[in-house]
Amino acid sequence: QAVHSGPITELHRRKQLAPPIRMTQMLCQSRSQSQGSDPLNSGVTVKLRTRLLVSLLFGGGLLGAWAYVYWEKQQRRWQQRTEQLRKVALGQGTFSLVDHTGRRRTKQDFLGSWVLLYFGFTHCPDICPDELDKLSAAVAVLDQDASLPPVQPLFITVDPERDGVPALARYVKDFHPRLIGLTGTPEEVKHAGRDYRVYASPGPKDQDGDYIVDHSILIYLLSPDGLFLDYYNRMKSSEQIADSVRNHMRSYQRL
């Protein structure tokens, strides 16, 4: 059996012995002070009650100060992140694509709206439907808040060879009613993707001519100026995305 020894345990032992001695000294002092005027017990308890109250207030004040400093640090960290993302300056360019109704749309058409943008393809086995479901859910949550402007969900294909207007039309109706699908020529699509540094690489075709496009999986948040503000990866839930967008909207309005 190990025997604890050394300077640290000595201090520990002394600490354990000290308080009771000091407490009884305090009680003796207060007892002798109040002996003349008040009854013994009420004098001691009044002093104890005020002492307790003062300690609680002091402790509460400390806690409040700590909470405020913590909150302020979180705000600053969030602002720094937004600044850094702004420096990365994705989505500075323009794009010109065709939507799922055949109408030509450019980036200009979406200025003035908050946009949640996702790049994917319709032949995607599971990831794109999951992410679009998540995006739709986030937009639905934000729709419920009447004080916030409506968010425009966008889906841009990384597979222009197969995802023409009819394919997009079929695809987007399974998600949020406001979701707009965008496609175009391979050049137009590549240009839009490059603007957001999207990685996309079609895999080998099998005997049916089917293939899977390997691509980066991100949901981008664009401000009404068309500036890239934030991004959300696979691990962010729809609630987290909605909270983050709400946060951005509120701070944006303050500016």
Added chain:
Amino acid sequence: MTAPNSAERRVCWDARDLLWKCLDDNHDSAEACQKQQSHFQDKCPAQWVRYFSKRRDFLKYKERIQTEGFTPAEGPREKS
């Protein structure tokens, strides 16, 4: 060929889930799950069958690494 719509995707995912449950229950024995395998291949495009098979292999591999650890590959034996 057109992409599967929402209902077809769900049918494919359900078939995949049935297959994976069968494999989990039978220690990944392919013989025990022939029925589920053929149902899965029937309901999903060939590319998706390959994609999900690779996905399962990856998930199993990840589980193995997380529980059993792994030995890093040895470096070159001869000095370059």
